[in-house]
Amino acid sequence: EEVRSSIRSSSSTFSLHQRLHLVDTLQRRCLDYLFEEEINVVLAEVNNAAYVSDCDLHTVALWVSPDVFLRFKDEEGRFLGHRPMDLLNLYNAASPRTHGERILDEAALFARKCLETTLPHMKGSLAREIKCTLEIPLPRRVSIYESKYQISRCEEEAVVDEADLNIESKLPFARDRIVECYFWMLGVYFEPCYSRGRIILTMVIAIVGVFYDIYDSYGTAEDCELFTKCIERHLTIYQSACNLRSEIFFYAYQTMENKLAHEERYRMSYLRSFIVDFVRGLNAEVKMRDDGYVPKSLEEHLPVSLRTNASHLLLCASVVGMGDIATKDSFDWVSSMPKMLQALCIILRLLDGLQSFEREQMTPHVASTIDSYMKEHNISIELAREKIHELKEETWKDFNAEWLNPENSQPKEIVNRIFNLTRTMEFFYNKDDNFTNCHNITGTICSLFVEPITIL
Template sequence: MQSTVMATFALKPGQCNGSCHLAIVLSQPIGKRPYRSWMCRRRQQYDVLRCRVTHQHPAGGLHDDPDEIDDRPRKNPPRFHPSIWGDFFLHYSNTVACSPHQQVRMAERADKLKEEVADMIERRSSGYSLLQRLHLIHVLQRLCLDHLFEDEINGSFTQIKSADLSGCDLQTVALWFYLLRNHGCRVSQDVFIKFKDEEGNFESNSSEDLLSLYNAAYLGTHGETILDDAVSFSKKCLETTMPHLDPEGLLAREITSALEIPLPRRVKIYELKHYISMYETEATVHETILELAKLNSNLMQLHHQRELKIITRWWKNIQLQSNLSFARDRIVECYFWMAGAYFEPCYSRARIILTQVMAIISIVDDIYDVYGTSEECELFTRCIESWDTKVGQDLPANLKIILECIFDTYKDIEHELETEQKYRLSYLKFVTIDWVRAYTTEVKWRDQRYVPATVEEHLQLSVRSGACHLLSCASFVGMGDIATRESFEWVSSMPEIVHSLCIILRLLDDPKSYEREQMALHVASTIDSCMKEHNMSMELALKKIKELTEESWKSLNEEWLKPNKAQPKELLERIFNLTRSMEFFYKQEDAYTNSCNIKDTVKSLFVDSYKVF
C-alpha cells in the first residue's frame, strides 16, 4: 500500500507557493512512471556486451583494438578521483524521519507554524518600522522559506517599494534597495546620493551599514557609477575592519562570506544550514520562524533524498552499460548543482530532468576534452546531428552505448512530459546539437593549436561549448505550463541573459582549470586569447578576465531588472540561479572536478537533519 506524507502549507495548484505542496511519496518514484523504465530493459541487453568490453578494455579504454595507435594527444589524461558518494543514497535511511508517523508529525507541525508566520507577515505590514519589515523578508529568504509565502511577501513589496526613505539610515536604505532589486524591481541608485560626501566616501555608522551597502551594490548595472563607488569603498572598509573583529563572531563570518561571494550571487539553498546556525544565535531570532526553518529543511531533505535515489539508480545503470570508469563520477554533485537552480519540491520533475542533462554534459565533456580522438569526436557529433545511432557504426563499443544511453534518456524525458508538452524535446535536441557542434570546432582548434586572436572571438564559440545555453533550455523542460512554446523559442535563441550566463561560466572556469589543462594538449583558453590580444602577461590577463566577468554580471542584472521582462520571472530566475551556482562552483577552484571540497556542503544539505521533536 502506498504511503504518502502531505504538507500542504495552504498552497494553491499551479504556483510554487502553489504547485509546491510538499508531497513525499515513500514507495513510488516521482513522476508519471519510474524514471528507470528503460534502464532495466537495457541492462540485460548490455550485460554480455559490457563483460566483453570490460575484458577487451581495462578501465579507461575506448578502442576496440587495445594495440591501436591513435591520434589522441592526451597520453596522460587527468586522473579524476573516484566518487565520494557512490551508491550512498540508494541505501540511505533518514533516522530523524524514519517512519511515516514521524513525517506526518513534522508536516502537520510545519503547517501550523506556516499559518503563524503568515500572520506575522501581515501584522508587520503596519505598526512596525521599515527596517523590521525588511529584516523579516530577508530572514525568510535566507532560510529558504520565502517560496511558502509568495502572496504575502509580494503584498509587502507593493507597500515597501513606495516607502519614504528620507529619514532612514544607510543600512535600511541598502537593505531596501537589495531586496527590491533582488525581487526584480529596478529602483534608482540615487537613493545612496545623500550618504556620499564631497570626497566620494559613504557616511556610515557601523560595519553592518557597510556590509549592507556592499551587498546591495552588487546588483548594479552598466553606467551606475554610484554603485561602482559603493563596491570599491565598502570593500576596502570591510577588509580593513576584518582584523579587528572576532573571527568567530556573526559579523566577521558574514563579511568573510560576502567578500568571497557577494550575497546577490550566492545560492541560498547551499548555505541554508549555515544561516540557520547563525540565525538561532541572533538577538532578534524568532523561535517560530526558526522551528519552521528546521522542519522545512527536514521535509525538503526527505524529498531530495527520494530524488537522489532515483537519479543514482539511473546513473548506476548507465555506468554498468557503458563501462564509464573513465568519466568523472559526479552524479550526486550534478544533482546538488542543479538543486541550485531550483530547490523547491514543486520542481521535482524539472530538477531530475535537469540533473540527467547535466550528467550527460559531463560525460560528453570528458569524451571531447580528454578521451575521444578527433575522428571519434567528429563522428560522435554526426550521430548527435542525425539523432541516429546507425550513423555511429564505426564508433568504439563504449561510445555507441553512451550514444544510445543519451538518446534513451531523452526519450524517457519526453515520456515524462504531458502530451501538450512533448514539443519541448525538439528544442532540447536543437540546443544539444548546437552544443556538440561547438565542441567539434574546439577539437579542431586544439588539433591545429589555434589561439583566437581576441577574447571576443573565443567567446563566439566557447559560450556555446560551455553548455550553459543547453542547461538553460533544459531547466524549462520539466516545469509547468508557465514554460510555453514562446519560452522555448526565446531560450533556444541565446537571449542576452543566457549569453551573460554562458560568458560568466567560461570566464570563471578558465582561470580555475588553466593549470590542469596545460598539463596536456588542450583547446586554447580565454586567458591565452587575452594574452595574445593585449600582449600581456598571464597575471594581467587574469585581472582582465575578472573585469570582464564583472561586466557580464552587470549585463545579467540589466536583463533581470528590465520592467518589461522577456519571460515570466519564474523562468528568468532559473537562469539567474544557474549563474549563481556557477559562481559557487568556480569562484575558488573547479569544485565539480575537485568535488572533495564540497563534500561537507553536500552532506549538510542532503544528509544532516535537525532533531525537531
C-alpha cells in the same frame, strides 16, 4: 499559516524597518516562495513609501535605490563609517549595479575596503559571513546553499528520486558526479513544486559531464566525429565506436521525454537542438585543439566557446521540467539567446578560463580565453587574468541590467532560472573548477544534505 498571518498583519503594524527585515529573513531561508502574494503586498507598500530618512544604513541597503545612499556621504563626498553589519549589507546591496551607477560603484569600493580592514580583527559567524561575501556577494550566491546557515532548525527530508544512469559501470572513463550534479541543480530550483525539473536537469548535467570527458579527454578525433554524427542523426546505433556512449545518452533522453505529458513533449525538440549545437561546438574545439590553434582575440574565441560551456543547454533543460508556466513562447525566447542568457554564457566562459587555466597547461587543451587575451594584447598571464576578471565583473553589470529590466515579459519563474543558474556557476567556479575538483565542495554538500543543523 501563523507566518502568513504575521506577514499580512505586518503592513499595518510593522515599521518600514521591520517589514524589510521580515522579507529579507524569509528570502534568506528560502521560504519566500511560500508567501509570494503577501511579500508582494509588503514590497509594494515599501516601494510607495516616500521617505527613508529615519532608517539606518542596514535598512537603506535592503531598500536598494542608488540615490538614497547619498545621505550617508560626508561633505567631501566620502561614505561615512558604520558597523560591520551595515557595511556588509551596503556591499551586498551595491552588487546588482549596472553601468553608469557611480554611487553604487563608490559604495561597493568603500564597503569592501572597510570590510577587508575589519575582517582580520573579527571572529564568529559575522566574520564568516563577511569572508563569504567578499568572495561572492550575497545576490550572486545560490539561495538554497545559503539557507543552511540562515535557519536555526528544519526538518530533514529525503534528497531526491535518484537519476541513475549507471554511468560508472557503462562508461568507466567518465566522471561519476551524480551527487554533484544534483547539488548543482538544486541551486537552480529547490522549491518542492519543481521535483520533475530537478530530476530532468540532474540527468542533463550528468550527460553534459560525460560529453566533456569524451571530447576533452578520452575521445580521438575520429571517435568525436562519429559521436557527433550519431547525436545529430538521433540514431540508437551508428558505429561500434559510439554504440555504448549513444545508448546511455538516448536512454536518458527517453527517460526525460517519458516524464513529460503528451502535450509537453514538443519541449524535447528544443532541448535536442541545444544538445546538437553543443556537441558540434565541442567537436569544433577538438579540431582546434589538435591543430594547436589559438584564436587571435576574444572576439574570435567566444562565438565557439560560448556554445560549449553548456549554459544555454542547461537553461533550456531547466525550463523543460517546469509546469504550465513554461510555454512555447518561453522556449522560443530561450532559443533567441536573450541578452541575459548571452551574459550568463560569457560569465561562465570567463570563470572557467580563470579557474581551469593552470590545470589545462598540463595536457593538450583547447585554447582558453586567457590564451587568446594574452595573444591579442601580448601581455603576461597575470595581467591577462586580471583583465579577464575585470571583464567578468563588467559582464555581471550587463546581466544585472537585463535582470532588473528584462527585455521580454516572460514570467519571473522563467527569468529566475537564468538568475539562479548564473549564481550557481559563480559558486562552482569560485577559486577553482569545483565540478572537476569536486573534493572542494564535499563539506558544503555534506553540510546541506547530511549533517544536522546546529542550533546557535
